[in-house]
Amino acid sequence: MSSSLDNARIDQLDKHGFLFGKKLAASMSPLLHSTVYKGLGLDWEQLRLDSDDMDLFLRLIKHPKFYGASVTMPNKVSIIPHLDQLTPECLAIGACNTLFIRHDPSDGRRLFCGANTDVIGVRESFVQNISDPSLYENRPAMVIGGGGAARSAVYALHKFLGATQIYLVNRDKTEVEAVINECLLKGYGDKLVYLESVKQAEGLKEGLGAIVACIPDLEPVTEEEKTVRRIIEVMLSKGRGAMLEMCYNPCPFTALGRLAEKKGWKVILGTEAMVWQGIEQDKYWTGLGGEELPVEEVKKVIGERVRRLAEGN
Structure with missing residues (x-):
C-alpha cells in the first residue's frame, strides 16, 4: 500500500477504506462494498491490505480520506488494544471485524471505534x-x-x-x-x-x-x-x-x-453471512439505515458470483 500507484488511486477517490487481513485474493468484500457505493453514487472504495503489519495499518488509517476498515484474520483480536471505543458486541465477543470513525464531541478529534458485525x-x-x-x-x-x-x-x-x-x-x-x-x-x-x-x-x-x-x-x-x-x-x-x-x-x-x-x-x-455483516458495516461507515442501502442489488451481485463459482467459472 505504500507504492505510488496505490497512493495515486487513493488521491483519486473521495474516501477509501481497507480490507485488512491475510489471504484476501478471493474475498468478495470489496465487491460487496463497491456495489453499495455505486448504488449510493459515492466515489468510495475498499482497498485490499493483505498484511498483519499493525504498525503499517495504524499509520494508514490516519489518512484524512480514510472512512473505516473490514478487519479479518489474523487481526481481529490484535486490533482491539489500539481502538478508542468498542460496541457492546465487540467487547463481549473480544474480536473486531469492523473499524469505524466517530468524533469526540469535546474536541472533534477522530475516535477509532470497533464493532463486530459477524454476529x-x-x-x-x-x-x-x-x-x-x-x-x-x-x-x-x-x-x-x-x-x-x-x-x-x-x-x-x-x-x-x-x-x-x-x-x-x-x-x-x-x-x-x-x-x-x-x-x-x-x-x-x-x-x-x-x-x-x-x-x-x-x-x-x-x-x-x-x-x-x-x-x-x-x-x-x-x-x-x-x-x-x-x-x-x-x-x-x-x-x-x-x-x-x-x-x-x-x-x-x-x-x-x-x-x-x-x-x-x-x-x-x-456468502449470506458475508452479505449481512457487510451491510451492517456500511451502516456504520455511511451513517445510513439499512433501508437506504441497495441491499437487493448487493444480494444480486453476490448471488451471481456464487452462481459462477458453482459453475466453475
Whole structure:
C-alpha cells in the first residue's frame, strides 16, 4: 500500500477504506462494498491490505480520506488494544471485524471505534433464509471451531437465535476452554458444553436445530481433526436443522456443506453471512439505515458470483 500507484488511486477517490487481513485474493468484500457505493453514487472504495503489519495499518488509517476498515484474520483480536471505543458486541465477543470513525464531541478529534458485525451476519443468515424459526429456536445448537468467528456464532446463538444449549467442537481443547472461560466471564457462557469425543456425541439424545461451522474447508489429517469430523457426522445424523457454513473463501461450497446436505440439512452458504455483516458495516461507515442501502442489488451481485463459482467459472 505504500507504492505510488496505490497512493495515486487513493488521491483519486473521495474516501477509501481497507480490507485488512491475510489471504484476501478471493474475498468478495470489496465487491460487496463497491456495489453499495455505486448504488449510493459515492466515489468510495475498499482497498485490499493483505498484511498483519499493525504498525503499517495504524499509520494508514490516519489518512484524512480514510472512512473505516473490514478487519479479518489474523487481526481481529490484535486490533482491539489500539481502538478508542468498542460496541457492546465487540467487547463481549473480544474480536473486531469492523473499524469505524466517530468524533469526540469535546474536541472533534477522530475516535477509532470497533464493532463486530459477524454476529449480525450469523443472525441474519438464519432469519433471512429459514422461513420457520422453530427449526432452530428452543433447540440445542453446535459451533465448530474456536476462533473469533466461533465466538461471534456463540454470541448470536445465545442472544438472538434461541439456542437452549451450545455444543463446541474443535480440534484444539485449549481453544475451546479459552472460549468457554471468556464467555463465562462476559456473562453468556452458561449454555456452552465442550463436545470432545465421538462417544459423548453418540450419547446425546436430542438432535440439533442449528450448526455454525467456522473452520477452513480442509480434509482432516490429524487424529484430532478426524475426531472432529466423526463428531460432526454423528450430530448430523441425530435430526434435521439448518447449518451455516461460514467458510466461503475461496469457495462457499465446502465438504462439510455437502455432508450436511446429504443428511437432509438446510445449508446456508457463508456468502449470506458475508452479505449481512457487510451491510451492517456500511451502516456504520455511511451513517445510513439499512433501508437506504441497495441491499437487493448487493444480494444480486453476490448471488451471481456464487452462481459462477458453482459453475466453475
